[in-house]
Amino acid sequence: MEVSVNYCPVRWQAMHNSQTVAIESEKQQITYQQLDNLLIDLQTQLIIKINKKEDELETSSRxxxxxCIASNGLELLLLQLLCIRLGWLFCPLNPRFTDPEITQRLAILSSDYCWVADDSTHSHFKTLDIDFSLSEKKTVKDNKLTNITINPKQPCNIIFTSGSSGSPKAIIHHYENHFFSALGSQALIPLNRYDHNLLSLPLFHIGGYATVIRTIIAGACIHLTSSALNILMLQQQKITHLSLVSTQLIRLLSDPFFTVKECPIKHILLGGSAFSDSLLTSLTARGFDYHLSYGCTEMASQVATSNNSNHLQILPYREVKIRNNEIYLRGKTRLYGYFQENKIVEVDPKQWIRIGDTGRLTNNYLHVSGRKDRQFISGGENIQPEEIEYVCLQHNSVEKAYICPIKDQQYGQRIAIFIEFFENEITRFEQQVQILKTYLATQLTRFKQPNVYLAWPQITNQQSLKVPKEAFMAQLKEQKLI
Incomplete structure (x- = not known):
């Protein structure tokens, strides 16, 4: 028997797999029965607080x-799951955002309820106190549990993403989007109640949110950790499923004990950036099953995923078409709508959406060329930055590469590239650049070869899965290249 889209997934697991561990960290284990109890107590507390606030504001039910301004942790995870049960909108914000960035998003959300996990930062935004210790002191017997029916088309979250303009968009999903996203993912990455899924991506990112839903629906165990990703932690927590960006993968591969014989990992989901062929070859040589992934916030995470190859297969419940070389998407995982001007703006379920990516479709396999808004013209030739970045990453000295157009009087625009080498010593940067230039001259036609090479910006206090575009622009402006 499988969980239904019409039922609260935590309650369903509490009824059918009550003693299975749902959440595990270095400090504690929480079974599905205990997790359901925590949600019951948290719901009681929050409904009292919010009903009182609604009465004070003299507003009708809405x-x-x-x-939630918080890093990953049990408290944030509980609030995510509770919002699904209650039909509230879970709105996680990156706690590393600056005050102006948070203010901008709060203005869009126009909410009276803001919980801040860390009182030492952003406490001035707090409008809601939650006592999580109350839930830890109480227990509820499970002998009278019944399914909790939910409306699967009730919006349950707002996750921000930035478009090409840089202005944040408040994207809304309902539970059905996430449910079918999870079921489709199972087609290539099986997950069952005996598996252990590490929450390695933040909940304010669609990849982190989707990890939780996939795990709960499967009745598996979510692992929370504050430790750095390392082999010992993967072994001790018996992690079977892992999502990684390229930097995380590179660090793990530097350890010779990162092999399928030494780690219980069954599946590694790769996303967020390009991965060189050498990294993928290393994964295969060490016995791992890996899955490259193409996805977006608008489609509730994964759209197409590979199976130990570069061939991205369209997952079930997603639809893809190509028009004028641009990718269009829809299906059961496609966003419900946007939050704009203090209201939910629903998107017609049959409407195809475009997110600015280019590519081609062969049977049920998708090849992604790059971002349409990143393409530019140099001397009359079309430049697709992702193509050049991919070639750079094939060189064994290059860890990161990012192309930007710069102004040029003769050609209109030329190519600048930001590079981070594995041996990241500034004194050797020019020497490493010369080696890379020689390599690129054999791999790229002349007009695609970068004209300016710049060191990757040193960025602190940033938690992001995407490249630091603002830092690139600031450096280019400083050097009067744009």
Whole structure:
């Protein structure tokens, strides 16, 4: 028997797999029965607080937007799951955002309810106190549990993403989007109640949110950790499923004990950036099953995924078409709508959406060329930055590469590239650049070879899965290249 889209997934697991561990960290284990108990107590507390606030504001019943400024942790995870049960909108924000960035998003959300995990930062935004210790002191017997019916088309989250303009978009999903996203993912990456899934991506990112839903629906165990990703942690926590960006993978591969014989890992999901062929070859040589992934916030995470190859297969419940070389998407995982001007703006379920990516479709396999808004013209030739970046990453000295157009009087625009080498010593940068230039001259036609090479910016206090575009632009402006 499998969980239904019409039922609260935590309650369903508490009824059918009550003693299975749902959440595990270095400090504690929580079974599905205990997790359900925690949600019951948290629900009681929050409904009292919010009903009182609604009465004070003299507002009618409406969809509650629960803003959470927090890093991954048990408290944030509980609030995510509770919002699904109650039909509230879970609105996680990156706690490393600056005050102006948070203010901008709070203005869009227009919510009276903001919980801040760390009182030492952003406490001035707090409008809601939650006592999580109350839940830890109480227990509820499970002998009278019944399914909790939910409306699967009720919006349950707002996750921000930035478009080409850089202005954040408040994207809304309902539970059905996430449910079918999870089921489709199972087609290539099986997950069952005996598996252990590491929450290695933040909950304010669609990849982190989707990890939780996939795990709960499968009745598996979510692992929370504050430790750095390392082999010992993977072994001790018996991690079977892992999501990684390229930097994380590179660090793990530097350890000779990162092999399928030494680690219990069954599947590694790769996303967020390009991966060189050498990295993928290393994974295969060490016995791992890996899955490259193409996805986006608008489609509730994964759209197409590979199976130990570069061939991205369209997952079930997603639809893809190509028009004028541009990728269009829809299906059961496609976003419900946007939050704009203090209201939910629903998108017609049959409408195809475009997110600015280019590619081609062969049977049920998708090849992604790059971002349409990144393409530019140099001397009359079309430049697709992702193509050049991919070639750079094939060189064994290059860890990161990012192309930017710069102004040029003769050609209109030329190519600048930001590079981070594995041996990241500034004194050797020019020497490493010369070696890379020689290599690229054999791999790229002349007009695609970068004209300016710049060191990757040193960025601190940033938690992001995407490249630091603002830092690139600031450096180019400083050097009067744009």
């Amino acid at each position: 969809s509650i937007r629960l803003v």
